[in-house]
Amino acid sequence: MYRYDEFDHEFVTARVAQFRDQVGRRVSGELTEDQFKPLRLMNGVYLQLHAYMLRVAVPYGTMNSRQLRMLAHIARKYDRGYGHFTTRQNIQFNWPKLSEIPDALADLASVEMHAIQTSGNCIRNVTADHFAGAAADEVADPRPYAEILRQWSSLHPEFVFLPRKFKVAVTGAERDRAAIQVHDIGLHLKKDENGRLGFAVYIGGGQGRTPMIAKKIRDFLPEEDLLSYSEAILRVYNLNGRRDNKYKARIKILVHETGADEISRQVEEEWERIRHGALKLPQGEVERIREYFAAPATLKALPPSAALAVERARDPEFDAWVERNTHPHHVAGHVSVTISLKAIGSTPGDATAEQMDAVADIAERLAFDEIRVSHEQNLILPHVAEDDLRAIYDGLAAIGLATANAGLVTDIIACPGLDYCALANARSIPVAQRISQRFGAIERQRDIGDLKIKISGCINACGHHHVGHIGILGVEKKGEEFYQISLGGSGDEDAAIGEIIGRGFSTEEIVDAVETLVDTYIAKRESRDETFLAAYRRLGQGPFKEALYGTP
Amino acid sequence: MTDKLITANHLADGLVVFLTAAGGWSYRLADARVIPDAELDVALAHAKAQHEAQIVVDPYEIEATVDADGVPVPVRLREKIRAAGGPTVAYGEAELAGRAVLLNQAG
Numbered sequence: 001m002y003r004y005d006e007f008d009h010e011f012v013t014a015r016v017a018q019f020r021d022q023v024g025r026r027v028s029g030e031l032t033e034d035q036f037k038p039l040r041l042m043n044g045v046y047l048q049l050h051a052y053m054l055r056v057a058v059p060y061g062t063m064n065s066r067q068l069r070m071l072a073h074i075a076r077k078y079d080r081g082y083g084h085f086t087t088r089q090n091i092q093f094n095w096p097k098l099s100e101i102p103d104a105l106a107d108l109a110s111v112e113m114h115a116i117q118t119s120g121n122c123i124r125n126v127t128a129d130h131f132a133g134a135a136a137d138e139v140a141d142p143r144p145y146a147e148i149l150r151q152w153s154s155l156h157p158e159f160v161f162l163p164r165k166f167k168v169a170v171t172g173a174e175r176d177r178a179a180i181q182v183h184d185i186g187l188h189l190k191k192d193e194n195g196r197l198g199f200a201v202y203i204g205g206g207q208g209r210t211p212m213i214a215k216k217i218r219d220f221l222p223e224e225d226l227l228s229y230s231e232a233i234l235r236v237y238n239l240n241g242r243r244d245n246k247y248k249a250r251i252k253i254l255v256h257e258t259g260a261d262e263i264s265r266q267v268e269e270e271w272e273r274i275r276h277g278a279l280k281l282p283q284g285e286v287e288r289i290r291e292y293f294a295a296p297a298t299l300k301a302l303p304p305s306a307a308l309a310v311e312r313a314r315d316p317e318f319d320a321w322v323e324r325n326t327h328p329h330h331v332a333g334h335v336s337v338t339i340s341l342k343a344i345g346s347t348p349g350d351a352t353a354e355q356m357d358a359v360a361d362i363a364e365r366l367a368f369d370e371i372r373v374s375h376e377q378n379l380i381l382p383h384v385a386e387d388d389l390r391a392i393y394d395g396l397a398a399i400g401l402a403t404a405n406a407g408l409v410t411d412i413i414a415c416p417g418l419d420y421c422a423l424a425n426a427r428s429i430p431v432a433q434r435i436s437q438r439f440g441a442i443e444r445q446r447d448i449g450d451l452k453i454k455i456s457g458c459i460n461a462c463g464h465h466h467v468g469h470i471g472i473l474g475v476e477k478k479g480e481e482f483y484q485i486s487l488g489g490s491g492d493e494d495a496a497i498g499e500i501i502g503r504g505f506s507t508e509e510i511v512d513a514v515e516t517l518v519d520t521y522i523a524k525r526e527s528r529d530e531t532f533l534a535a536y537r538r539l540g541q542g543p544f545k546e547a548l549y550g551t552p
Numbered sequence: 553m554t555d556k557l558i559t560a561n562h563l564a565d566g567l568v569v570f571l572t573a574a575g576g577w578s579y580r581l582a583d584a585r586v587i588p589d590a591e592l593d594v595a596l597a598h599a600k601a602q603h604e605a606q607i608v609v610d611p612y613e614i615e616a617t618v619d620a621d622g623v624p625v626p627v628r629l630r631e632k633i634r635a636a637g638g639p640t641v642a643y644g645e646a647e648l649a650g651r652a653v654l655l656n657q658a659g
């Protein structure tokens with residue numbers, strides 16, 4: 001696994017000392033909030049509805065048991081015993097005292113963690129497929145490239161004050177599990193006909209108030225050109241992106257207003273100028289970084305597990321969990337496990353300190369000491385021998401984390417909403433909880449099949465509602481919470497922005513409305529193999545509108 | 553008719569506070585000074601000075617009604633949630649415990 005080097009260590013330690021000084025000066029009255037705000041945002045500290053909030057990076061979602069135990073420690077010592085895993089593979093703590101945050105950051109630095117590039121108008125921490133380095137369908141591990149981008153972007157003097165934040169995601173498989181088409185830059189790692197590695201490059205995707213699916217501007221970029229090409233994109237954006245209006249400042253607006261062809265031409269032109277310069281990646285460098293991410297040496301192919309087959313036949317609940325919550329691994333006899341943070345009726349993405357410690361123990365004992373955070377607000381054990389699945393399941397069940405609902409209707413993404421967020425118009429979490437309870441019965445969920453519900457408490461779309469198969473957006477109407485439904489969105493390789501179905505629903509009505517949509521799907525699907533999304537795309541809005549409003 | 557309160561976040565711990573009759577700040581909504589419109593500008597100026605003095609962050613006025621016991625109740629849901637000092641949902645260990653009770657009742 002990646003270890004950051006001495007330079008990174010000094011950088012992070014110096015940053016903690018610097019921030020400690022800044023917090024000291026803020027608390028003693030030397031710095032005003034206006035002076036302090038940009039400084040705290042450079043260190044992942046927000047002021048939310050009830051308290052400060054600390055956002056800690058989990059780069060590419062990858063951590064080991066020591067790091068997860070540290071997150072548990074932070075939750076206990078500086079917070080109220082829990083944390084919230086987010087769609088950007090970060091974790092947020094909701095209750096830290098400003099005066100104690102420097103201590104928390106120092107504790108995090110002792111396990112090579114930090115809050116740098118988690119906020120502000122910089123290149124944010126790069127996200128990657130949560131099954132990276134494990135998935136059977138991947139061409140190569142995307143994380144080394146995410147790390148190369150991080151090293152390049154962390155201290156890049158030209159890109160410290162961008163017009164707006166900038167998000168990059170990388171996937172290494174055809175199946176897009178990193179939502180690359182709704183990022184400022186999306187990279188799809190693939191091989192060309194000669195077996196060389198490179199990227200399809202997408203730019204200008206994003207959510208927020210103006211959702212856009214990214215445009216592909218290059219079908220194949222050789223891997224050694226990753227940085228020069230990224231620099232060319234950033235440079236065109238930095239020069240031409242709008243700084244006059246924060247709502248129009250993202251690269252998606254530039255691409256939309258200027259046209260993808262013209263932007264692509266400008267990028268190629270700038271790239272021609274710099275592609276043979278210092279940013280060309282030497283082959284040895286990619287290999288060197290790849291070694292940090294190498295699969296554990298003890299991960300060896302195994303025959304299919306006989307014990308697993310016996311247990312599955314014996315225990316239908318375990319069988320259901322194995323079916324939904326495991327993913328094929330590229331090493332025979334192994335799988336990746338999804339640990340659902342979506343127990344029925346729970347707050348999506350929340351985990352208590354005890355749960356974090358327990359997952360860390362399980363990972364250390366049974367799963368090669370690796371844990372991932374997924375952009376769907378779950379945890380992942382990327383490397384698990386089939387023989388160990390039963391023990392892992394039992395361990396997870398003991399702490400309430402063995403819900404067999406990965407990818408099902410109750411595996412809901414929800415942002416903090418009006419329960420925590422200062423920008424919110426409506427609550428997200430209680431809606432998620434009530435939907436989860438309504439569809440709680442596992443047989444019903446399995447009958448419904450793959451269905452992604454995503455909920456945001458305002459148009460910033462942190463809960464990805466634009467790309468939910470069913471997206472729910474909270475708005476405020478005459479002082480009341482109201483919920484607008486959109487259908488047909490997807491953040492995967494078949495990316496699309498959902499379409500608003502009609503007028504919104506009150507808090508009392510919203511769960512019934514979702515159930516009506518699901519029932520309509522069940523009644524109209526061609527077979528159990530036709531998913532909600534496929535059925536919606538075949539049928540269009542008509543039958544769903546009619547079911548909700550009585551008119552097509 | 554609605555009255556006004558002034559609220560902010562405490563600088564050092566970030567928690568929600570209300571301007572009191574004595575001109576200080578309290579974590580308790582019940583301690584909040586109910587401010588008649590005519591006195592609002594003076595009170596806001598005082599609150600801004602407290603922001604400048606690095607005691608609280610970003611004070612602002614909110615609308616409230618006063619209940620039968622004389623306790624102010626914010627009008628907007630957002631401010632009700634802030635005044636309650638935490639989310640409307642259980643969290644952490646309490647959330648787990650609450651769900652365990654529900655499961656036992658159901659099962």
Ligand code: HEM
Binds near residue numbers: 048085206461
């Ligand atoms: C609670 C404090 C939070 C605040 C103040 C906040 C603020 C914002 C804002 C202002 C935007 C819109 C940016 C734009 O359109 O330019 C945004 C977008 C976004 N945020 Fe948050 N957010 C918060 C929490 C979260 C959480 C918990 C997550 C993960 C679950 C998250 C993930 C995202 C994502 C994925 C986007 C949309 C992607 C894009 O930038 O296009 N945020 N956030």
Ligand code: SF4
Binds near residue numbers: 462
């Ligand atoms: S979508 Fe809105 S309400 Fe939800 S976390 Fe983002 S900014 Fe807050």
